[in-house]
Amino acid sequence: MKQRELRIRGLTKVFETPEGPVTAVKDVDLDISGDEFFSMLGPSGCGKTTTLRMISGLETITSGTIQFADRDLSALPSAERNLGMVFQSYALFPHMNVFENAAYGLRLRKVPGRQIQDRVQPLLNALGLQGLHGRYPSDLSGGQQQRVSIARALAYDPDMFLLDEPLANLDAKLRVQMREEIRRIQKELGVLAVYVTHDQEEAMSVSDRIGVFHLGRLMQVGPPPEVYRRPTSLFVADFIGKINFFPAHLGTADARGGRAQLRSGVEVEVGRLERLDPVERDDFGIDTPAVVAVRPEHLRLHAYDAPDARGTEGTVRRVLFLGSIVRFFVTCADATKEVLVETADPPAGVDEGSRVRLSFAPQHATCFRS
């Protein structure tokens, strides 16, 4: 395993457009090391792909540094960075067969023919491409093309394995299969991987850590469970998974939580406090100094007149039965939007049109406050 580190400091990219300069990536700091599988996640246009392309050298850097193993990559042309990269379109050379595609990097490095055989053959086999060495890309299925492009990127033992939305063109079932395979082979080779995706499920399932991008900024970095459970911004809370926002006024608060008052005057207890960015507050249309965020699976739904009913009031508009869970859409004056509740165990007597109450346990609620 290579104990090397990718260190990014103050990475910024400004594009000159006819309408003026546009900052695509702003001040990104990031450390990735060893054989970590790191995903850059965000909606389209958030700067994740631009960041990857700057790491790869396909895009110039406006300011900041990129170092790998204490060597400055910024000044090095892409061809000399020794990277492997998988593209969304696979970018297989249509005039070369599977073997030659995979061997391309080794040929460029003037590796003797025998050694190329010894390296490429097992790699292709490990990717389930035995018997296809002589085929041309146009004769392969999408999944097979994807495997060839992975083989091509890894054949010459790159220092980093970069993947730019590699699964976007595959069907849902193959996506799940391929992402497992990518992770398996990455761990087997012990290569540092940087993975770009807009699909949060994909990112959460394969990554050791995730970096969430928004408008060119790196909003939060952490292992998937941490990012999901402890989002530090409204954007991350909203982008990763689903969440309900209840505008509130924070009363007493200490390190272990506090009490907040919702718009209707209902008092709730929250177990976690985070800072609220005033810009984000405006973006999400919140008109109170604080906001309480609770995920759908942590909201408890009570029939309005049930004995233990408590919390804020609402009316069920729609009930979706999804098999393992039931999803409720609840109109609630205390929330910014329609409230989403997901439960495997729906309360009896609650139906479309029912009046209900909503509550949550303090440890599952985060209060963002200024």
Place this chain on the structure above:
Amino acid sequence: MTAAPITPPHRGAQPRTRRPTRDWTPWLVGTITAVVLLLLLVYPIFTTLASSFVPQGRPIAWENLSLVNFERFFTSPLYQRAFVNSLVVSLTTTAIATVIALPAAYAMARVEIPARNFLMSLSVIPLIAPPFIGAYSWVILLGRRGIFTHYLDQWFGLSVPTIFGPFGIILALSLSYFPFVFLIVQGALSAADPYIEESANIMGASRWRILRTITFPLVIPSIASGALIVFIRSLGNVGVPAVLGGDYYVLPTLILFQVEGFFNLNGAAAIAMVNVLLVILFLLFIRRFQGRKRYVTLTGTTRGARRSRRPLDVFVGTAYVWGLMFLALLPQMLVVFSSFAERWAGTLLPTQYGLANYRLILGNVLQPILNSVTLSGMATLMALAFGLITAYVSLRKRFAGRWLIDITVMLPFVLPGIVTGVAYLTTFNTGPLAMTGTAAILVFAYFVRRLAYAFRSISAAIGQVDTALEDASTICGASWGRTIRKVTVPLIAPGILAGGILVFSTLIGELSVTIMLFSGKWKTVSIAIFEYLTSYRTAPAAAMGTIVIVITLTLVFTASRLLRRGMADLFR
């Protein structure tokens, strides 16, 4: 999926850590491109512009500037007539070519016409075979003792206007150039999203209404592009009016007259500038129709437009398209036919057939053909190398002033051929870069004249190559040059070949530039034919013309077979 262990990475495969090197290749290539374009294109154009404002024989200098060369357009009836004639000829030709091409394009795109691929291939022949070679055929058909003239008179009592003059020139040019409109419009109609017309149909529009309100407006930009090419071509064509004009002068023949008669380069430059001015005016006019170019977009639909199989449609469409193609190819066919006529004097049809004409030219044909092949070949190679570089740079590199390269490269495309000829004659006649009489001046002029063709073919090919392929090669560790050689060039090779054939085959019979720049030593086959024609030795001209037609057709046919693309696609 096997979980077989992967052999440990080769340490030997690691590249040695090199000092960062900057890739200067793009800059070097860019500089060479700029220098060549400046020297061979921009410089001649400006020299011509300057010398048109200087009296004959004076050097270009501030104190010599005058409008004397342009004065003739106000004082000389010859100049005035040539100016009006040129306008009449090119505008009428453009109008006729467009009008006859549109029904054919519509029929080919919307009706199931038998042998459509064959017809499409036929339609490019008028573009390959130089129009002046077929021009004399119209004299045989419609001249005073022409075949058609005879029967029209005998059967219908109709008399034909004299073929020498505007009638003949416009007829020959329209039938030679209509394929430009035909190919572009047919392509646009075939590529148009069929759902648009179908949805109009579902809303209850009649066929005629769809044609008028949807189909036609959608292809207006294509019609405009085609018409522009026809206008530029007919304005710059010197061969046809020289063969069929008689004393009916147009601007190109007036230029020829000034150069051959008086070697008045400054006068020729002025006429050339007037010629360019007309092109610019027409360009500005036609742009109003091209503005909406974004209309016809290639959608993701793989389905082509539906073609009618109704017997009436098929019958009318077939009759029209075949009839038009027959008329357009008649001159070429007649050239081939008359090349085998040994005795054809005073009679309607030849009285004796044989190879005498070929025997006659045997001693004179090889050298001109060799010259043409050499000059065209060298120019083609240059145009391809250059087209590759400029197309690559303009599509793949981001730098300020890229649009300047685009415009410069496409410039000769809108310059009438005769203008390029004058520009080269004016610029490279004397001075440090004197090349008159050499092969080089012809090669460079050919190169400049066809650079736009090569550029367009190769641009189209590069546009098809996903940039990620080049990125992937770079990431794998390939330098810029290596990526070009290993990935880009192999992938666009068909496009390069197609462009090369297009350039080469249209250069073999090139006359407009050649006639200005050729020398005794470098007489081309087009000049040889032209000299036969203008000295009324039409039989050997036909034999030599046949050879040119056969060579170019074989080339284009072979290319289309090699590339598995229709001949017509090579020209779109």
